[in-house]
Amino acid sequence: MDSGTLFNLVTIAYFISMVLFFAYLAARTNSVGLAGNLTALVGLILHTAALGMRWYESYQILGGDGRAPLTNLYESVVFFTWSIVLIYLLLDLKYKQRTVGAFTMPFALFGQLGAQMWLNDSIDPLVPALQSNWLTYHVITCFIGYAAFALACGVSIMYLMKIGKEESFEGDKSKMPGLLGFFPPTRVLDDINYRAIMIGFPMLTLGIVTGAAWANYAWGTYWSWDPKETWSLIVWFIYAAFIHARFTRGWVGRRAAWLSIFGFAATLFCYLGVNLVLSGLHSYGGA
Amino acid sequence: MSEKQTNTSLTDRIWDFFCSLKLTIIILLLLALTSVIGTLIQQNAPAEEYIREYGQANYELFVKLQFIDMYHSWWFIGLLGLFSINLICCSIKHFPRVWKFVADPQLVASPGTLKNSANRAEYAVKEDAAQVSRRLSELLKKEYGKVTETEKDGKSYLFAQKGIYSRFGAYVTHLSILIIMAGAIIGNLWGYKAYVNIVEGTSTDKVWSRSGQQPVELGFTVRCDDFDVSYYPNSRRPKDYTSDLVVLENGKEVLKKTIEVNDPLTYKGITFYQSSYGPAGNAFFKVKVTENATGKVLNLDARQGEHVKLPNGYAFAISNFTENDRQFGPAMQLSVNAPDGKPGRPFVVWKNYPQFDVKRAGIFSFELIDFQEPQYTGLQVAKDPGVEIVWLGCFLMMFGSMSAFFFSHKRVWVCLETEAGKTKIQLAANAHRNQAGFSLAFDEFKQKLDATIENKSPEKEG
Numbered sequence: 001m002d003s004g005t006l007f008n009l010v011t012i013a014y015f016i017s018m019v020l021f022f023a024y025l026a027a028r029t030n031s032v033g034l035a036g037n038l039t040a041l042v043g044l045i046l047h048t049a050a051l052g053m054r055w056y057e058s059y060q061i062l063g064g065d066g067r068a069p070l071t072n073l074y075e076s077v078v079f080f081t082w083s084i085v086l087i088y089l090l091l092d093l094k095y096k097q098r099t100v101g102a103f104t105m106p107f108a109l110f111g112q113l114g115a116q117m118w119l120n121d122s123i124d125p126l127v128p129a130l131q132s133n134w135l136t137y138h139v140i141t142c143f144i145g146y147a148a149f150a151l152a153c154g155v156s157i158m159y160l161m162k163i164g165k166e167e168s169f170e171g172d173k174s175k176m177p178g179l180l181g182f183f184p185p186t187r188v189l190d191d192i193n194y195r196a197i198m199i200g201f202p203m204l205t206l207g208i209v210t211g212a213a214w215a216n217y218a219w220g221t222y223w224s225w226d227p228k229e230t231w232s233l234i235v236w237f238i239y240a241a242f243i244h245a246r247f248t249r250g251w252v253g254r255r256a257a258w259l260s261i262f263g264f265a266a267t268l269f270c271y272l273g274v275n276l277v278l279s280g281l282h283s284y285g286g287a
Numbered sequence: 288m289s290e291k292q293t294n295t296s297l298t299d300r301i302w303d304f305f306c307s308l309k310l311t312i313i314i315l316l317l318l319a320l321t322s323v324i325g326t327l328i329q330q331n332a333p334a335e336e337y338i339r340e341y342g343q344a345n346y347e348l349f350v351k352l353q354f355i356d357m358y359h360s361w362w363f364i365g366l367l368g369l370f371s372i373n374l375i376c377c378s379i380k381h382f383p384r385v386w387k388f389v390a391d392p393q394l395v396a397s398p399g400t401l402k403n404s405a406n407r408a409e410y411a412v413k414e415d416a417a418q419v420s421r422r423l424s425e426l427l428k429k430e431y432g433k434v435t436e437t438e439k440d441g442k443s444y445l446f447a448q449k450g451i452y453s454r455f456g457a458y459v460t461h462l463s464i465l466i467i468m469a470g471a472i473i474g475n476l477w478g479y480k481a482y483v484n485i486v487e488g489t490s491t492d493k494v495w496s497r498s499g500q501q502p503v504e505l506g507f508t509v510r511c512d513d514f515d516v517s518y519y520p521n522s523r524r525p526k527d528y529t530s531d532l533v534v535l536e537n538g539k540e541v542l543k544k545t546i547e548v549n550d551p552l553t554y555k556g557i558t559f560y561q562s563s564y565g566p567a568g569n570a571f572f573k574v575k576v577t578e579n580a581t582g583k584v585l586n587l588d589a590r591q592g593e594h595v596k597l598p599n600g601y602a603f604a605i606s607n608f609t610e611n612d613r614q615f616g617p618a619m620q621l622s623v624n625a626p627d628g629k630p631g632r633p634f635v636v637w638k639n640y641p642q643f644d645v646k647r648a649g650i651f652s653f654e655l656i657d658f659q660e661p662q663y664t665g666l667q668v669a670k671d672p673g674v675e676i677v678w679l680g681c682f683l684m685m686f687g688s689m690s691a692f693f694f695s696h697k698r699v700w701v702c703l704e705t706e707a708g709k710t711k712i713q714l715a716a717n718a719h720r721n722q723a724g725f726s727l728a729f730d731e732f733k734q735k736l737d738a739t740i741e742n743k744s745p746e747k748e749g
Contacts, residue, residue: 033527065519065526126520128527128548191723196693206687209681218549220560220669221480222677225358237319241312248308278326
């Protein structure tokens with residue numbers, strides 16, 4: 001079986017998982033939520049296998065010039081979705097809030113579909129500028145960070161959907177009826193948001209540092225205010241503000257949720273927008 | 288007296304302003320917002336480009352607002368300065384409180400802590416206090432490390448803690464930002480970024496600064512022996528750009544290295560990076576010419592564009608050359624001039640296919656024996672005495688933020704008192720961060736605690 005087939009299976013698994021999570025929202029039966037989680041887990045295992053297979057295939061095609069599958073836009077999107085599902089399943093171990101799955105799997109599915117429909121998945125040898133071990137460290141840390149921010153954005157949306165209703169609800173908040181009542185308590189959503197960003201922020205920091213170290217090794221400049229670098233710093237500033245906002249009265253709750261959504265929008269622009277709209281050093285190998 | 292009061296309150300107000308966390312959030316968001324400008328407007332481009340794209344009036348506005356080089360503008364640097372002051376003030380304000388946890392830990396729990404802590408336990412046993420205390424100490428020692436005992440008001444207290452360093456994570460992170468900034472300033476003041484082009488076989492002892500195009504003396508000489516581009520098999524995709532560099536001091540070779548992209552050469556704090564390349568002067572060819580009528584063979588040297596004489600008044604000139612013609616390897620394009628000077632039709636000769644040109648059936652057939660295309664290698668040159676300081680800052684930042692985010696300061700207090708022939712035990716624990724996670728850990732700890740109090744090991748119980 002080649003990696004292409006495996007990636008197709010992954011997409012199908014994520015699709016089924018998403019449908020199950022939506023069904024879970026409608027049916028509110030725990031077994032459906034569990035099924036959604038298990039499908040996501042099967043998808044993640046297949047996904048890991050597919051990444052490994054693509055790595056192996058690169059050696060088959062390029063001989064000694066094979067490399068980790070983290071070098072062009074297609075590979076980065078596929079790794080991004082892998083990280084999103086991984087972070088979701090990790091946080092699920094702790095929180096067991098499966099409704100979050102319904103707000104996470106769409107990100108993963110959309111990424112997989114996008115990569116497979118629109119992006120070039122050929123395995124090409126690396127241009128000299130990308131031939132460095134720093135590439136692997138840089139990409140892994142950045143994308144785990146991005147994925148954690150994606151999850152934080154998902155639960156922030158849930159938080160904003162629920163908070164208004166919860167505040168105006170008279171009586172025991174844990175017995176709120178309807179779909180929103182089925183969501184985790186806003187206190188828990190707020191906590192997951194913070195926890196995800198606590199994973200994402202050090203990862204982003206490490207991503208920026210490894211990028212700087214690589215740039216210094218390749219060009220002799222660790223920072224050159226290139227648009228991609230600058231946008232990663234913008235994202236860093238926003239989440240740094242978020243973290244400090246936790247200690248300030250009046251900045252928790254709604255504002256924190258908005259800041260998280262705003263931060264993820266900046267993250268997406270840093271990841272995709274900079275390449276599509278602005279020019280700079282990160283060409284994704286011409287993809 | 289009232290005037291003095293207003294004075295203090297004014298200084299207090301200024302101090303509070305610089306210590307405020309609200310200021311931190313506002314500065315961080317302002318830095319994020321203003322940084323966007325420099326990604327939308329190209330930085331440090333020639334004036335004509337801005338005028339062409341935005342018009343004269345807007346260009347003048349950009350110059351006034353320093354948008355052309357905004358990351359070095361007074362207002363952006365000012366914002367970074369304010370950020371640093373805020374960082375320092377916040378740290379000074381809060382540090383003593385944190386230091387108190389080290390210098391003067393709370394060894395005796397207040398009744399309030401013991402009654403109201405979210406993680407607490409209470410027991411009453413018949414054993415005497417000393418015995419229970421010994422067993423508890425052992426458990427705490429295993430779970431938390433050092434245990435401190437205090438006697439007060441006829442009660443006996445135990446205290447243990449771990450992870451106190453995580454309280455300092457934030458300060459280490461803040462300090463690291465200042466260190467990185469210091470490293471960047473040092474690099475700007477005492478370092479430079481420059482470039483130099485060296486033609487193969489030649490050497491240089493100066494490089495050209497990127498700011499101001501001034502020559503910078505290296506204090507030693509760098510020679511480039513060879514530059515090479517290698518390609519992936521069956522492809523025009525470059526695999527590597529390499530330069531054989533030699534460092535000379537007083538004419539003596541002191542260092543030799545083949546540099547490539549992502550693998551530079553460093554000597555005396557100055558680093559040379561493979562950056563670009565290009566042709567330097569005309570290519571030089573060795574050509575074998577056969578006069579087809581007689582079979583006479585001539586070995587000739589030729590430069591690109593130069594006319595070379597052939598027998599009977601003929602001549603040829605190489606008009607073009609490529610190292611890799613599609614998939615066929617090196618090729619030259621040339622034409623033969625008739626004795627009357629009229630140029631012939633140009634044709635191509637491939638080095639790897641020497642028999643091809645015979646089939647053209649001209650008066651002469653050509654073979655390309657060898658060629659040399661002199662090239663220059665383009666090197667980035669950087670000297671940055673601040674870079675180690677920046678790495679130190681980065682390391683501290685990772686270390687600080689990890690310990691701040693992933694660990695917490697955990698404390699546990701025990702109070703033992705004898706009451707009506709029984710020993711009353713109260714225990715409370717807290718973590719300064721991640722309460723939810725600590726609650727789970729405390730539930731596990733409590734099982735061990737129950738077993739310890741009842742004086743049996745939890746394993747036997749399970």
